[in-house]
Amino acid sequence: MKKILIALLLLTSYANAQEESAISSKKNEFRIDVLSAVLSSKISLSYERFLENDFSVGININYSDSKKLTEDFEDGYTNNLAKYEFNPYVRYALSKSKTRYYFAEVFGSYNGGDFKEIIREENGGTAIYTTKISNYTDFGAGACLGYKMYFNDSFALELLVGFGYNFANTDKSPDKISRVGINLGYRF
């Protein structure tokens, strides 16, 4: 019985080693965020390039067209409407396993959208207050923690939670940037 157990353990370890080796040889990954798509009508795509020493780099691109956020913006509950983000990032794997691991991420952000303000306009001796919508862009940075697992050597499920701050144009842009997602990916 003991021999069978030991044999099974060795077999499992061998299989894991084979799987880890197969994943390590694949250096590129594309992902799509299903959480943002479902909850926020946001298209969020990511690319990640795996480097040596547990590091990886990548970029995340978002485009948002949320009906609820647009309504909130029109009804005056917010004065900005984030539309797009380009988030380059660097990650470090916190676990030894290549198939299931936690990671830490720092990211930069170039983001933009619409900004609304109330202005006074004079015309022929009378004046009115009216809303003026303009575009904003800003730069930000932040950090995340996440967990990633692979299935069949190539398919990835990734959970990500983090946030950051804009710092160049916060009179118009949102103060905070959230970076949260449940991503499905393919590594090759």
Added chain:
Amino acid sequence: MKKIKYILVVLIAFLFSNCDINDDGFYNNTTIDVTTNLVTYNPIVNYNVGDYLYVNADFSRFQAEVGQTGLLDLYATTGNAENYAFSYVIEKRVNETEWETVFVNDSQLQIIKGSAQNGSYVYGKCEYNSVDETYEYNVGFPLLSTGNYRLSFGYNSESINSVELRSINNPKEITLNINSPLANLDNNGYFFFNVN
């Protein structure tokens, strides 16, 4: 144990995804100060039981705004608001230090122009008159018993010596808050009168 970790991460992800990343507030909203007394009342100090205390408004849609040139169009700014609302309170002295709000039924209010509801304060609405392009309000409050009374306008406002009128309009349009001075109030924002 691992499953718990996964569930925890998913829950945190959902919680964060529901965070409002935009700055909260209400932004279809602006406040102005005008120099004109938009709301008035007759400063009679002695009334008789059965009399009415009338609060009035009859102001043009075009108003001079403090610190600005050109008359502000209150009607166009608000996407053609048909009403401006304000509030006031009538209290009766109970003893040396205490006052209580006077409650009457809405049907007892003498509504001549505009509309009003009475609860812990009178909620008055000036109505737009498109003929002469003014907002109008004229409502009498019945004085039903003898005693010392006081009138104030600071219930829904940050200021005690001015009245705040707020436009009632579509939320997609600008809501305009107007601070207008009031006459005959003391330093604490009260007008005192007696009912004999």
